[in-house]
Amino acid sequence: MTAWPTSSADEPEGSRLHFADRLAALVEERRSRLVLGLDPDPAALWPAALERIGAGGDGPHLARVRTAEAMVEHCRAAIVAAGPASVAVKLQLACFERLGAPGWDALEQVAAIGRDHGLLVIADGKRGDVPVTAGAYAQALVGVTPGPFGAVDGLAVDAFTANPLLGRDALEPLVEAAAAAGAGCFVLVRTSNPGAAELQDEGDPPLHERLARLVDELGASHVGAGGLSSVGAVTAATRPDHLGRLRELMPRAVFLLPGVGPQGGRPKDLGPAFAPHPAAGLVTASRAIVNAHAERGGDPASAAEEAAEELRAAAWNL
Amino acid sequence: MTAWPTSSADEPEGSRLHFADRLAALVEERRSRLVLGLDPDPAALWPAALERIGAGGDGPHLARVRTAEAMVEHCRAAIVAAGPASVAVKLQLACFERLGAPGWDALEQVAAIGRDHGLLVIADGKRGDVPVTAGAYAQALVGVTPGPFGAVDGLAVDAFTANPLLGRDALEPLVEAAAAAGAGCFVLVRTSNPGAAELQDEGDPPLHERLARLVDELGASHVGAGGLSSVGAVTAATRPDHLGRLRELMPRAVFLLPGVGPQGGRPKDLGPAFAPHPAAGLVTASRAIVNAHAERGGDPASAAEEAAEELRAAAWNL
Numbered sequence: 001m002t003a004w005p006t007s008s009a010d011e012p013e014g015s016r017l018h019f020a021d022r023l024a025a026l027v028e029e030r031r032s033r034l035v036l037g038l039d040p041d042p043a044a045l046w047p048a049a050l051e052r053i054g055a056g057g058d059g060p061h062l063a064r065v066r067t068a069e070a071m072v073e074h075c076r077a078a079i080v081a082a083g084p085a086s087v088a089v090k091l092q093l094a095c096f097e098r099l100g101a102p103g104w105d106a107l108e109q110v111a112a113i114g115r116d117h118g119l120l121v122i123a124d125g126k127r128g129d130v131p132v133t134a135g136a137y138a139q140a141l142v143g144v145t146p147g148p149f150g151a152v153d154g155l156a157v158d159a160f161t162a163n164p165l166l167g168r169d170a171l172e173p174l175v176e177a178a179a180a181a182g183a184g185c186f187v188l189v190r191t192s193n194p195g196a197a198e199l200q201d202e203g204d205p206p207l208h209e210r211l212a213r214l215v216d217e218l219g220a221s222h223v224g225a226g227g228l229s230s231v232g233a234v235t236a237a238t239r240p241d242h243l244g245r246l247r248e249l250m251p252r253a254v255f256l257l258p259g260v261g262p263q264g265g266r267p268k269d270l271g272p273a274f275a276p277h278p279a280a281g282l283v284t285a286s287r288a289i290v291n292a293h294a295e296r297g298g299d300p301a302s303a304a305e306e307a308a309e310e311l312r313a314a315a316w317n318l
Numbered sequence: 319m320t321a322w323p324t325s326s327a328d329e330p331e332g333s334r335l336h337f338a339d340r341l342a343a344l345v346e347e348r349r350s351r352l353v354l355g356l357d358p359d360p361a362a363l364w365p366a367a368l369e370r371i372g373a374g375g376d377g378p379h380l381a382r383v384r385t386a387e388a389m390v391e392h393c394r395a396a397i398v399a400a401g402p403a404s405v406a407v408k409l410q411l412a413c414f415e416r417l418g419a420p421g422w423d424a425l426e427q428v429a430a431i432g433r434d435h436g437l438l439v440i441a442d443g444k445r446g447d448v449p450v451t452a453g454a455y456a457q458a459l460v461g462v463t464p465g466p467f468g469a470v471d472g473l474a475v476d477a478f479t480a481n482p483l484l485g486r487d488a489l490e491p492l493v494e495a496a497a498a499a500g501a502g503c504f505v506l507v508r509t510s511n512p513g514a515a516e517l518q519d520e521g522d523p524p525l526h527e528r529l530a531r532l533v534d535e536l537g538a539s540h541v542g543a544g545g546l547s548s549v550g551a552v553t554a555a556t557r558p559d560h561l562g563r564l565r566e567l568m569p570r571a572v573f574l575l576p577g578v579g580p581q582g583g584r585p586k587d588l589g590p591a592f593a594p595h596p597a598a599g600l601v602t603a604s605r606a607i608v609n610a611h612a613e614r615g616g617d618p619a620s621a622a623e624e625a626a627e628e629l630r631a632a633a634w635n636l
Contacts, residue, residue, distance in 0.1 A: 067463075143416075146360065
């Protein structure tokens with residue numbers, strides 16, 4: 001556990017230190033650049049999570065509620081197993097949203113469990129919209145919504161992902177709200193899916209370079225004491241050939257690197273991401289940890305713990 | 319009210335007709351291409367909506383629940399006032415999400431109210447992610463999530479907006495799930511915010527033309543009996559100069575046209591959007607209807623009813 005302020009929805013706004021400085025301290029303390037990705041699939045929850053949910057009752061509403069409860073237990077077990085090797089937990093909003101309101105409750109519970117285990121919480125929703133709506137997403141993620149019955153707190157996450165297609169004016173409300181809350185905003189620059197190339201690598205300069213310049217410009221006024229900005233970038237571990245150029249264009253950005261494991265990315269290829277600062281690159285792994293038992297055998301928790309520690313070591317000892 | 323099948327979460331999957339054919343029938347019947355946008359701001363709800371919410375009690379959870387209840391009443395009143403002039407209601411997911419689980423419950427309730435008033439329901443969330451996650455968003459919006467306690471229904475909306483930045487493989491799960499559910503998918507091509515130009519108009523051909531070609535290709539295998547595809551496009555009413563070229567590139571797409579009213583777009587400039595088919599263009603207006611009383615005076619409901627009818631007529635009589 002750490003001694004400096006971690007995030008909490010109970011703390012007054014603005015009381016948190018700069019996101020990148022909090023991250024850097026945690027990276028040094030845990031000697032880890034690993035982010036535990038949680039994308040819970042109701043059809044593939046760990047058996048132990050299901051055993052903890054009561055039976056009885058029937059009907060569509062109860063199915064949602066019980067599925068959401070099981071999802072929380074699954075995520076709790078994964079955090080207990082793989083959290084100690086990690087600095088953050090990344091929650092895939094789509095997976096929770098598909099359970100409706102009980103899913104959103106589950107999301108809040110899992111975020112709290114992550115915080116209780118000393119992890120930073122990253123909401124992976126890739127939101128993006130016109131400025132007024134981007135402001136509403138910012139309220140949902142890191143802000144507060146004023147209203148006639150009192151202010152409503154958002155998720156109070158430590159960081160979130162954002163989609164930049166709508167441009168600079170649409171990113172600014174997200175970036176500014178994150179900075180005001182001591183949170184980070186990871187902007188998509190080059191994603192890890194095979195189809196990303198068709199749009200993101202096209203143009204001269206390619207679109208991903210335009211996005212990288214935008215990230216660098218937006219982040220310039222939000223640099224922490226350690227030299228890293230609260231405006232980071234999502235850059236695929238599946239395309240390490242881009243990382244050198246992207247690092248040139250974004251010297252102050254924390255790179256969030258998806259695609260390690262089943263998608264083919266390897267920590268040893270990610271050197272340029274980590275070059276400027278120990279906390280300048282974060283390797284995020286989901287299936288490679290949570291489904292590690294499928295390849296390793298054994299119980300899911302032990303397999304996840306082993307896989308997380310191996311990934312932590314691989315990404316640290318470079 | 320209409321006689322053909324409208325959407326309902328209770329109907330078995332696949333029972334709905336093609337989205338564009340349902341839309342076309344409704345457009346002809348109501349002589350309307352108007353979409354009522356609901357982006358409820360808790361700080362600007364219609365006073366009548368607040369009067370219907372009980373007082374008493376205190377604390378953060380109650381603030382969320384009461385705010386969500388007031389949001390439902392606000393949206394209900396707006397639908398009663400402006401729904402008859404409209405063919406669809408467009409729900410801005412960000413505005414509901416910021417209230418957490420009670421907000422998601424409110425979203426489901428407002429969708430049901432829209433359906434009860436004979437309107438198609440469009441979820442405006444601009445989701446987009448790698449293929450496996452896009453599949454989870456599709457389950458949340460138009461599908462079903464299998465799980466150990468029974469299947470969990472999604473929102474069962476008639477259409478939704480999607481962000482194409484991640485490319486073709488990331489759009490396909492959304493497009494396919496929409497088609498399977500008799501729903502539509504509106505892909506962002508050129509958004510209405512001033513900052514859109516910096517990225518979407520750059521390149522040769524500009525990015526918005528690349529996106530338009532992608533929409534046309536994805537939509538080619540999902541054309542309904544009336545000649546329109548279930549894969550549509552979001553194209554800004556604020557930049558009517560692009561519409562002719564975009565219509566050339568996407569002859570079968572329904573254009574969802576935001577930006578009329580406060581943002582500067584005028585129905586009379588949108589001719590190319592409507593050219594191929596009466597239902598080929600939908601004008602979406604939010605503040606121009608729901609906040610019409612700010613300019614017109616009078617009570618919000620009467621002002622919204624008048625504004626909606628004027629917009630309906632302006633967009634129909636071209």
